[in-house]
Amino acid sequence: MPTLLNIQSSPRGLNSISRSLSHDFVTAWQTRHPDGKIVLRDLAEDTLPYVGVPWITGIFLPSDKHTPEMQRALAVSDELIAELLSADEILIGTPMYNFTVPANLKAWIDLIVRPRVTHSGPPERKGLVLGKTCKIIIASGGTYDQGLPAAASDYESGYLKRILAFIGITEVEVILAGNTAAVSFGSTTVEEHSAQFRPAVLASAR
Numbered sequence: 001m002p003t004l005l006n007i008q009s010s011p012r013g014l015n016s017i018s019r020s021l022s023h024d025f026v027t028a029w030q031t032r033h034p035d036g037k038i039v040l041r042d043l044a045e046d047t048l049p050y051v052g053v054p055w056i057t058g059i060f061l062p063s064d065k066h067t068p069e070m071q072r073a074l075a076v077s078d079e080l081i082a083e084l085l086s087a088d089e090i091l092i093g094t095p096m097y098n099f100t101v102p103a104n105l106k107a108w109i110d111l112i113v114r115p116r117v118t119h120s121g122p123p124e125r126k127g128l129v130l131g132k133t134c135k136i137i138i139a140s141g142g143t144y145d146q147g148l149p150a151a152a153s154d155y156e157s158g159y160l161k162r163i164l165a166f167i168g169i170t171e172v173e174v175i176l177a178g179n180t181a182a183v184s185f186g187s188t189t190v191e192e193h194s195a196q197f198r199p200a201v202l203a204s205a206r
C-alpha cells in the first residue's frame with residue numbers, strides 16, 4: 001500500500017492554482033492506487049516554528065542531554081521527518097513567492113533537513129531519505145519555462161531539486177504552472193488556465 005505525502009503551502013484555499021492542480025494530481029493518484037494512503041501536510045493551516053537555538057543546539061546532542069525546550073523544538077522536526085520517511089511518494093504544491101519558495105515551505109525544509117537523520121553530514125554528506133519520488137507543482141504569476149529570459153529568475157524549482165537531492169530524493173519532477181496572473185487579471189479563467197497543465201499533472205500521478 002503506497003503512501004503519498006501531500007504537502008501544500010498556498011494560503012489561498014479554493015482560489016489557489018497550485019492547490020487546484022494538486023487536487024487533480026491526488027485524484028488521479030488515488031485512482032491509480034485505490035489502496036494507497038494519502039497524508040496531507042497543510043503548511044498554510046499548521047504554522048510551523050522557525051528553527052531557533054534549542055533546535056540548533058539539540059540536533060548535535062544525544063537525546064539524554066536534551067533540555068525540555070530542546071525536546072519541544074525537536075519533537076516538531078521529528079514528527080515532520082517521520083511523516084516524510086513513511087511516504088513512498090511526495091507531492092509539493094506551492095506558489096512562487098519573490099522568485100522562490102514561500103516562507104512556510106522554507107520553515108518545513110529547515111525542520112526536515114537534519115544531520116544524521118535525513119543526511120549524513122560530513123565527511124560523507126550523503127542523503128539518507130532514499131527510495132522516494134517527488135512531484136512538485138509550482139504556480140507563479142509569471143512564466144519561467146526553460147528557454148525564456150525569465151527562467152534565470154526561477155530560484156524555486158532548482159532550489160527544491162537541490163535540497164531534496166541533498167537529503168537523498170533525486171527522482172523529482174517539476175511542473176511549472178506559470179502565467180497565473182492571467183487568471184488574477186481576468187483575461188482567462190482558472191479552468192482554462194488549469195487545462196494547459198492538467199495533462200502533465202495527470203501524467204505525473206503514476
Ligand SMILES: Cc1cc2nc3c(=O)[nH]c(=O)nc-3n(C[C@H](O)[C@H](O)[C@H](O)COP(=O)(O)O)c2cc1C
Nearest residue numbers: 010016017018095096097098099139140141142180
Ligand atoms: C507575496 C507574493 C509574492 C509573489 N511573487 C511572485 C514572483 O516572484 N513571481 C511570480 O511569477 N509570481 C509571484 N507571485 C504570484 C503568485 O506566484 C501567483 O499568484 C500564484 O498563482 C500563487 O499560487 P496559488 O495560486 O497556488 O496561491 C507572488 C504572489 C505573492 C502573494
